[in-house]
Amino acid sequence: MRSGVQPNELEQGLELLQGKSILIHSQEDLSDSIQFFRYIPLLVQLGARVFLEIQPALIPLFYAWRNTISLIATGEPLPSCDYHCPLISLARLFKTEMDMIRRSIPYLFPDMNALKACQKKLGYSSRQRIGIAWKKCSLPLTTLLTLQQANLDFICLQKNIDFEESKELDHYQIAHHSLELSTLTGTAALISCLDLVITIDNSIAHLAAAMGKEVLVLLPFSAEWRWFLHQEDSPWYPNVKLFRQETSEDWNAPLVRIKNALMILPSIEHQIVTKNLMNEAHLQFQNGVFFKAEQIYRSILIKNPESHHASQGIALAALQQNNMADAIQFMQQAVEIAPKTALYRRNLGELLRRVRQLRAAIASHSMAISLEPTSAENHFLLALAYHDNRQFELAIQHYRIALSFDQNYGLAWNNLGASLASTGDKHQAKTAYAAAIRLNPHHAEAQNNLGAIYSEEGQIDAARTHFEAAIAANPDFIEAHYNLSLIKKYTASDTHLMTLDALAQKINHCSVPTRIHYYFALGKALDDCQQYARAFKAYAEGNRLHYLQKPWNKTQIHDIVENLPTVFSQSFLKQPTQTNETRCPIFIVGMPRAGTTLIEQILSSHKQIYGAGELSILDDLIQEACLASRTPFNTWVTQLTDDELAKLGEKYLDQTWTLAPDKQFIIDKMPSNCFYIGMIYRMFPTAKIIHAIRDPMDSCFSCFTHLFKTSMLFAYDLGALGEYYALYSQAMQHWQSVLPSNVIFDLPYEQMIAQHEALSKQLLDYIGLPWDQNCLNFYKNDRVVRTASLIQVRQPIYKSSVQRWQHFAEELQPLLQMVAPYRHKKGISA
Structure with missing residues (x-):
């Protein structure tokens, strides 16, 4: 190492390189420099800025890496860096073992x-x-x-x-x-x-x-x-x-x-014959004659069973014919024949992702990256699989790596925005979407996604601008039409309603998810225009398609509710966990579309309360614990010790309070927590539980007219809605019978609409907070709203949603018969 350069050891761990600079000194021997260059891309992946001092003769061969690393010819002045290391020492620092040596080939390219x-x-x-x-x-x-x-x-x-x-x-x-x-x-x-x-x-x-x-x-x-x-x-x-x-x-x-x-x-003549056949197969594929292309690829594979090109060709042709089984089988065969070809690993990973084999997809994409660590597409596809597997932080990491190799990768900017939005980082998500749009103003997906965030933030004009830009870029982009429908109030002469009507001619040729979005958008527009018969037909078709795809299985909830009297007896609930905890969660529970978002918007206008929206944290923790114990919920609960309950509660609080560490109160408005009220009371004896109550016909029909982002599969069938309402009512009746009367605060939606100020003050008294005038102006609250009520809570209290179901009374008679006993108990006769 040249004098004047002081090395810094990295024995403490290579994670220290994140955001730092490192100077790598090559070896005198050309063979060593070429052999150990393979470790340089790994330093870039760790987030380091890499300077490589290399023999001048090698610099042209490393030119392809000029946008990733800084090349310095031996003898030139060296920059000041945070860390220094000889090139050959990287093998030791990366703790290389024989079965994990980096074999990413090729990594040198000719001029x-x-x-x-x-x-x-x-x-x-x-x-x-x-x-x-x-x-x-x-x-x-x-x-x-x-x-x-x-x-x-x-x-x-x-x-x-x-x-x-x-x-x-x-x-x-x-x-x-x-x-x-x-x-x-x-x-x-x-x-x-x-x-x-x-x-x-x-x-x-x-x-x-x-x-x-x-x-x-x-x-x-x-x-x-x-x-x-x-x-x-x-x-x-x-x-x-x-x-x-x-x-x-x-x-x-x-x-x-x-x-x-x-x-x-193989002789050149044999290669020429095979090449001609391969060219013919490629031509058939490009012309869309996928069956013929597949036949030719198969004939090549019969003559040459080691032809990985033919195996991949069969896989891609099978994919175009929606034959996923053959596509995966032959892409796997291509991988087995040529295991060091990153393209095949990448393609296999994407096929596995599409059939939701996400762990296998992640493994395949990870192997592709080990073979081609500087491929932006490899990192992009791994990020896509991580996102689908709800590992959003890892998805963000690999989207950023992809962008470090290709700053003009518009799709990576868009998808980075989606992963950031999934973590709640809306500010960074908007920045990512805006970057995608700067690269391509006609990027329909990015325009739509940016519009969705503005919509959640209550910036309706900005949202409309981006939804309309998405539609202008792609007039058949149904999701953008759907999102636009949510923020509009239609009249019979609205040009967008005419556009939706015109799209009906194409919609039957679209995918099922696209058709679902279309019918919910059309139903909303017709509902606004008081064309109730047509609106119901559209809603019914959207719900039918959704329920056919994903029917509701009531078994788990039914078992929980039927066993509540045995599992959560009065004696069991008399033993709440003792705690000195100052953090106080507020749970808003009830039926979906019963006013939970309105209540949260009012309360979160108070300076000491943070509205976190519908959190899956409690259900996730319970499901993980049941899975770990290999016992169903009802058995698991009875086996819990006080210490285990306390630890579970601590996990919930720790995860929830990362959202707003400076607040004393955080709202979790997941409606289905109504089935866990006994657990909530045992874990958090001081927690506040607000029960949102609404006329079952209004709440059930409102569910039927909305396409939920979360999994509420019962909402897409009137019979299932009636059954779910019965189970919810049975659960709430049990909690009311076994818990002290001051534990649950019942809040009827209709009363909240009629007596907003008085009930808001009662709510704050129940929570134990002084009155805050901002709670009257809740519609000015600029927090993000992620539920179907995002437009309603941006307006002052309005009464048009009360008894809305009456416009559809004839079509809703089966539902009315199912919930009539519960309406009678509530004293509702209309």
């Missing part, structure tokens, strides 16, 4: 101008081109030339040759391209034009291997450490085969093995 010049100079040959390199003192040229065969063209890769060797090359008509071999740039271009390289252990072996060329390396009896012992392949390069001397100075045995390998190389 394109030099390659074109070399291709032009060599011209066409019907024979295989084999590059050769030797060492006179250990493996002389004459010995290597015993490998010559009639179907092979040998090309010299030896830079320096003596007079005798020159004569021998001329005798055997072996080309020596001295001009190209005078530089590494020219040598790399020449190697790119070859079919195979046969060489001793030298820099040519490493250069060709790092470029992805198939290499046969002749090793002496006592080989260098890097080739290990007794192996015929190399853990460093998957495209290298090793041929070792069995005894010192005896090359006969390894040369015989190489000669046998050369004899079975």
